Each structure stands twice: as C-alpha cells, then as structure tokens.
Amino acid sequence: MEIALIAHDGKKAEMVQFLNEHRQILEQKRITLIATGTTGQKVKAAGYDVLSLLSGPRGGDAQIAARVAEGICNMVLFFRDPLDRHPHEPDILMLMRLCDVHNVPLATNPASAALLIKAI
C-alpha cells in the first residue's frame, strides 16, 4: 500500500510527530511512503524510508495527484496550513479533487489521519 505524505511548512513538525506516534503501525504493515520534496526530507531525517518527489510548489502535489489518478497511491495524508497562502493552490485543489474522483482516503489534519492509519 502506498501512502503519500504532504505537509505545509507550518505543519511539517506535526507530520513527523504523527509518524513517530504511529511508527509501530507503519512498520508492521507493508507500506510504501512517498512525499513531496521538503516533507520527504524531514520524514527521511526522522528515520523513515520515503520516496521524495518534487517540492510542492514545483509540482510535487501534481505528481501525487497523478499517482492517485493512476491507482498507484492508496491514501493521502495532507497536513494543510489553512492560515497560510500557497502559490500552487490550483495543484492542491487538483490533488484533493482527484482523491474524491477516485475515492482515495484523504486526511487533512492529524486527527483524521490517526483514524485512517488505525483503519489499515
């Protein structure tokens, strides 16, 4: 199962904390982690094996959206920062739209992500 990790700058620490809190589940299941570029760097530095794609503003969200559309990515954990502006907002909306089009679970905050990760 492939899980995509994306966190806006104000949420990257929360993403690492979330992964550490659920490390056991992530290690027990056969999970491949992928991430947008900078999120991936933080996740890797925290000791996780992760495939880093492009940084979000440079097309990372779009790459993950394509994997969702192609049926490669099975879950998206996207810790958005609703208090910040993002130059690539169209890509963000496209990713969330394609999760809905293809019925792929999408969590946009740690509380939702915890429920999803416990369900796998």
Ligand SMILES: O=C(CO)COP(=O)(O)O
């Ligand atoms: O901008 C992002 C998601 O929209 C995240 O991208 P980075 O992980 O490269 O910071």
